[in-house]
Amino acid sequence: MPVLNSSTSASHFFTFPFRRKKQRYTINPPDVCYNVIYLGNVLTIMAGGEHCFEKPLALIWKAYCSRTDADLNMGLEITRSGLKAETKEQGLTEYWAHRITCSGAPPHYPKIFCWIYKHDGKRLKPELRCHAVLCKRSSDPLTIHTKLQEFLHAALQEYRREKLAVQNARLTGSAGCPRRKRLLHTGSLNFRPPVCRSKSAPRLGSIDEEQEVRKEANSFMARAFLICRDY
DSSP, X not given: OOOOOTTSOHXXXXXXXXXXXXXXXXXXXXXXXXXXXXXEXXXXXXXXXXXTTHHHHHHHHHHHHTOOSOOEEEEEEEETTEEEEEXXXXXXXXXXXXXXXXXXXXXXXXXXXXXXXXXXXXXXXXXXXXXXXXXXXXXXXXXXXXXXXXXXXXXXXXXXXXXXXXXXXXXXXXOOSOHHHHHHOOGGGGTSOOGGGSTTSOOOOOOOHHHHHHHHHHHHHHXXXXXXXXX
């Protein structure tokens, strides 16, 4: 029990039992970004499995060793919606969680992290490509792989949970959760991108005002010609 003296004020004395030490909590830690070297990508026919990285990585590593140009430095960021890769030459590229079929840190390539992604090829034909990056430390590939798998699993579980809640609300005929609460449920967006950012979103083109005026004038002249012909 503190002793009240001349140097201790009354307010300080009576509020002493209610004061607590300030504590700090991190709810959402920042996404980790790794500085890596992009080795390249090749087509593959295996979306996953035990030996899905053997042949693609052999081709990528052989092409990288025979390359004479400068390395392509990349910032690889692990997010809850997949991967974000940024380079000075190509800018930002996002690899969404629902299209990453497999990732790994092969032991026979100590500093390489790789993943298989489902792209849209010619005429929107899906194609699988194996991407690989070279990390600075030998422990980075396994760390990236473990963290990415945790995020992918959490995004898939949240996506299933929200879809199941919507289905149950539809079957029971209830209105579901309030709109404000639904707006706060953004977990499913980590697994699938929003419509405005997906490739299925309608593309907006520029509108030429002169072309619109010309079309209106042509339609007016056509209507006037039909009226005169009727008379």
